[in-house]
Amino acid sequence: MDAAKRAQLEQNTRYEPGDIEARVFAEWMEGGYFHPDATGAPEENFSVAIPPPNVTGALHMGHALNGSMQDALVRLNRMRGRNTLWILGTDHAGIATQAVVEKELRAEGRTRQELGRETFVERVWEWKEEYGSRIVEQYKRLGASCDYERERFTLDAGYVKAVYKVFKQLYDKGYIYRDNYMVNWDPGTRSAISDLEVENREVTDSLFSIDYPVQGSDRVLSVATVRPETMLADTAVAVNPEDERYADLVGQFCVLPLVGRKLPIIADAYVDPEFGTGVLKITPGHDMNDFEIGRRHGLDEITVIGPDGLLNGEAGEFEGLSVSEAQRAIAARLRDKGVLRDEQPYTHAVPFSHRSGERIEPLISLQWFCRMEELAAPAIKVVEEDEVRIRPEQWKRVYLNWMKEIRPWCVSRQLWWGHQIPVWYCGDCEETIVAEVAPEKCPACDGTTLVQDEDVLDTWFSSALWPFATLGWPDDTPELRAFYPTSFLTTAREILFLWVARMVMMGIEFPGDIPFRDVYVHSVIQARDGRRMSKSLGTGIDPLEEIDERGADALRFGLLAMSSTQDVRYSDAKVEQGADLANKLYNASRLILLNAAEVESAPRTARLEDRWLLSRLERTIASVTEKLETYDFSHAVQEAYAFVYGDLCDWYLEIVKPRLYEGEEDVSATLLYALERVLGLLHPTMPFVTEELWSFHPARDGHLVVHPFPSADESLFDPDAEDEVAEEIALTRSLRAWRDLVGVPAKAVLPAVIDGMAPSEFVGRLSRFAFDGVGSDPVASVGPVRVLASDALDAGAVEARLGKRREELLAEIERGERKLGNKGFVSKAPGEVVEEERGKLARYQKELDDLGAG
């Protein structure tokens, strides 16, 4: 350590992450540590594809947690010498990004329609160029060791190539098809959205009962509906085939009130005879179930609600009304006609758009779909057989249940921002051409009036290719050969279906191998009050503010420590704990580095206390490492914390201070060794402070980021030393507690004698007892220690403490005797448990005897 660095350590008594983090990160980037060569095989390499954040986004706590977990494993493996690649990039996020830019346009008083498609898309690209890199910069603040030189975007040229190739191949296999089908229409974005983008909310509507007269009869069928406005599109009335009440009417007709249309009365098992009157009006144009019933029975499909959410020309006099206006108007008309039999409040689940928040309008429209059964089959198999391991285990079942009931995926979106569907229609001969690149002319008629499909693909269609498209697929790139399949994926459970499942399917279908070996589904960090962290609720906590305030290491430690298999509330205390740990490491390092003799960092085992520390250290390394490897981040970091605070700082450093100040070589070597290993152990989770401290370490031969990760040295495990020192520590604590409870002045050194073998020197020093046996009569016992009378002792307090201890012991002895007096316990409990109980009883009995009768 040169003089300047030494002065730096001497002067600053606190760890200040602010400037250090930026400097250390710059050193990593300069060193090129995050940019591996594309060499080696995937089995020996380590690679991760980051869940790509939306370009519209800013780093939120979900990213920060997810990033902390990935970085911990990426750094661990990089330190282990594996060729390690962490790919990052952003997602074009069709709807979300288009919405942001449209909002900007609105503020200028313009619309995207005024601009036209081409200009609008250019405008979104400009927006992306200006703001799209913000989130990547924010990942750097977190310390994420991604390969920033291999950044990808789901709309960059190579990616488009991959998407088009996939579309074409799926089309050629017959999986992708175009059909008039009922979709979830979002009037807010005026686009179809997939089932997964729909969220159901509890809503209280009115349940109307409307009388439909049976033709040529005076009977009426009363039907219940929450959507009378769709009755204009009714094309049948259905009853359950088993329902005897209506058996005679099946095959006859009703008359649709207000419209006068003849509606066949059909029988379909979907109808629940128990619900309402057991009669269901069928509106194939505006209800998902009715649509399916309609297709089964060959019913007409009438559309009365347009894509704008307004009633169309089919609605006659109601044309132009909004859905809710139409509902009121129609209900009023039905009331006038005396056919509105009943109206009741009714609470049920109603689909809403996850995107716009508007109520979904099921509409029939011409869309592109992808059938999923064939793609799902192998994706089910690999998870069932644990080739792809989903952890925690419960999410494996959730994945499989969903996959086994998979439905066709509506992949087209009526947007402008995204991958425009690679389908062209010939204006001359009506040929449909699906191609990976825009065709020059129609292959059927050589016509050149080709028009590309207006729609774009669902954003998740391109995200599904992420793990391999980012590595250069479909080209046979060195990256693909070296890093695919990737090693693992961390994700929030909300995108298990939306993204993870689809990556598995596409990975198997295209590059021909699973996209990752392990999927770890992490918990969700909620706001401090237990609500969802969300921008719109105002409950979000900004990771960048936390980093500014307490440092990236503190935030990373905090997030990992609070993470769990269940959702948890954000805990400032855990982040604070991380900041405290960084400061503790810094100060422990100061103590060691400024005082150690000039020796080589190495374990020295001549002395008991050193063997104890080394054994504790190596066990901690083994345990923390094992927890990191099994995604148990929370216990990993908390265990490391406990070692640093407890074993290392509270005990070992206090025990060896005299030796350290003397510049003794054994303790210097051991401390340098322990520090080196602790910094390495903590580097994956707290990279900045550990890298910074490493820069002061005499053993340093390069950056810690590529220093070998410590591997537990079992030859240093020493159970005897651990037991022996643990006992001495326990004795020290009892002595300190006794002093405190008896109210001995803090500085007073109490004379005492001790039974049996003399304990280590530190017991007396750290408890401020002098075991030299001079003084008067013993006045109290603490374990094997006889405290002698002295001026510092208050006789009354000593007596009170003695009495209290006696009571405690009597209670313990009673408990032990009761337990050992239980015949069932003695005969059925394992022998060692019984023995342990006997031992405890004997110890308590002895302590009581030593205290005297009082």
Add this chain to the structure above:
RNA sequence: GGGCGCGUAGCUCAGUGGGAGAGCGCUCGCUUCACACGCGAGAGGUCGCUGGUUCGAAACCAGCCGUGCCCACCA
């Protein structure tokens, strides 16, 4: 309607068959020459309720109460 969780110290959470733990907060004592973002000590819990299994239950089983999330085509 189905599925999955959760209910442990004032707060946030660990603990999954042998004497209740951590961090924060609280109380008391320490300006001890690494750190007052510190050190030492302590108080605080019939482990949601009721039954059951067991020599032994916070943990396993059943029921109930409370609470959260996911999935779902009963109008």
